[in-house]
Amino acid sequence: MSVTPLEALPLETLRRRSSTKWRSYPEDVLPLFVAETDFPLAEPIRAALADAVEIGDTGYTPPDPGLRDAYAAFARRRFGWEVDPARVNWTGDVMMGVVELLRATVAPGERVVITPPVYPPFYICIEEAGGAPHEVPLLEDGAGWSLDLDGIEAALAAGARAVLLCNPHNPTGTAHSRESLAALAAIARRHGAVVISDEIHAPLAQPGGGFTPFLAVSEDAAAVGFAVTSASKAFNLAGLKCALLLTAADATTAVVRALPREVEWRTGLFGAIAAVAAFDASSDSWLDSLLARLDANRRLLAGLLAEQLPLARYTIPDAGFLAWIDLSAYGWGDDPARTVLTQARVALHHGPEFGAGGAGHVRLNFGCAPEVITEAVTRMGALARS
Template sequence: MTSFAEIIDRTTADELRARGSWKWAKGGPGVIGAFVAEMDFGVARPVEEALLGVIERRELGYLSQRASDAMAAACARWQRERYGWEVDPERVRPLPDVITGLAAAISVFSRPGSPVILPTPAYMPFLTWPATLGREIIQVPMAADGGRYVLDLDGIAAAFKRGGHLLVLCNPSNPVGRVYGAEELAAVAGVVEANGGRVFADEIHAPLLYPGGRHIPYASLSEATARHTVTGTAASKGWNLPGLKCAQLVLSNDADAVLWAERGFTFEHGTSTPGAWAAAAAYRDGGDWLADVVGYLDGSRLLLAELLAARLPEIGYRPPAGTYLAWLDCRGLFAARGIEENPADFFLERGRVLLTDGAACGDAGQGHVRLNFATPRPILAEMVRRLADAVNGR
């Protein structure tokens, strides 16, 4: 039987372009799209079947209680079975997307007008959305610990002292790929509690953890974290469903549930019916497909290290512990070669590879690019070849 890896390896750039995704269309003809967080691996069979069922039933109206309940039950079960977190399905609320969860966390659960505290480098919209709600952002650059990014607890404490109230905690972290351990999370909780803060825990990438890693839902750590946290998650990264517009907000205390019952509707309203059924199927029956995907990505994150070591050894790269995003430090390379351009612009213009500009991830991301390696490995190899040729002037 043909393996998942063999099928993916055979997928060509032309086929991917023909699918018409934003990832492949945005750069234009001939450009390899490696920016937005989508995967080039198709769809899990249980998700396809769920969507076909929606079509057969002509179930394309607004979100029903039945669809919402199925999604919530499957998500709650996933949380319990995979991470040991007991959540009441009634507290798993539908959202169109996780970024709406952030908007809700800011509007409903944080002190009116208070700045939002954001460890950086961060997922790009985290830097722009709070402003649309009239909120300032306090960026807290992560610290380096032996080449590994760590949260700067003193910096976070100082941000609370400056009036910040909601901390955005992204775990696994986009773009740097860290998966925080129990001790680190407990230390964060200590700072949040000491300052009366709240946390928006973005755990959208949790299904995408590599062997040896363990996801600990932040709200599951203790009574205190359950009390001060709202969690945003979705099946949309693990099973590649972001266009279906369905995510989950997990409430973990009674007070938040009361407030949400009063104010949550406007945030829940845009959730799509096909998305809810697809998410339910992914959480309930998509484990095998996800295991194939994670197995493939595990090989790719290590392959990328080999490719870079062979062709661009001056680029700093540490394979991520979670996510399919590689965070590449181009500062040494560009300084050594006397290249003064922004790396994302340079690689698009000279290499025809569309990457995410690290500067969009916050001040701490200057000189970096984010590369999405959830693509067939031959395309990943071609990408590195193009980056190297761009630097070498060919």
């Protein structure tokens, strides 16, 4: 059955928003940098928040806001994954959860493996937790990206104590294969390391894209793994502050339960209310429409790049609304986003901030109207021809 793609809000409405995406640049700039999307809220979320505002439900988050059962049901429907609700806990956002898990599992100065090009806050949060980032770049074969399992094993054998995984990966949109995740789990267990899997983009995996929850791949993964996720990327709820900490074994669950109570208290009540509504089956049709729009947009972008910027390199992502584009052939320097902003008036994320392999690249957010993508790439194409 075909699904009607979700329509973005008009630009004049979006420019009334007060979030980072719409307050960082002048109105002549198309903002495609930060990971916010341009769509209306899913109706169940809007209704739940409106009701909370109407009755003044703006206090502290309760001991049981309904997140455990809501997420377990969502994971069963969307991923075929049986999550034990008793092993679901929560905090303010995904990176807050990552920091606290690292503090609990990594000693000061110990190394944490990351797989660049990767979400820039990974570096910051590892350092905040007292660890040291250790880069093991993804492997690229021209058709996609994969984990360098030999490189990760070498790093763990040399003393690194954790792997901070991005699955699906930001910025490449790669949904790591079940086989590579199982191999990673076995490597980590062999070396007494933990794996913390950031799965915030999981709800945005395209049908057939192959997303596999890390904790579900094997007994090894359950033993060594923590997953941190949220409704915030798929449902555009970042400002409401709610993320989930997931485990699948007694030892890892004990680690989460031993975290300071403030880790849970940092969860926003509106975030919890919105997340419960997002994970409810009543929001599935909205999410399916969003995925249809993102599928069309990721393919539109490929066609526009071939037409306007034929020397650009871009692999259609498995998940998410972020495109990792190599513009190095155009001679716009290590950080082409700067040139694109000043001369084409399009704001993109800066490739070098994603670590090794980021030079010459940009990250473009295609979670918007097709017309905006078309205008942005057309402006960039004009710059390339000037």
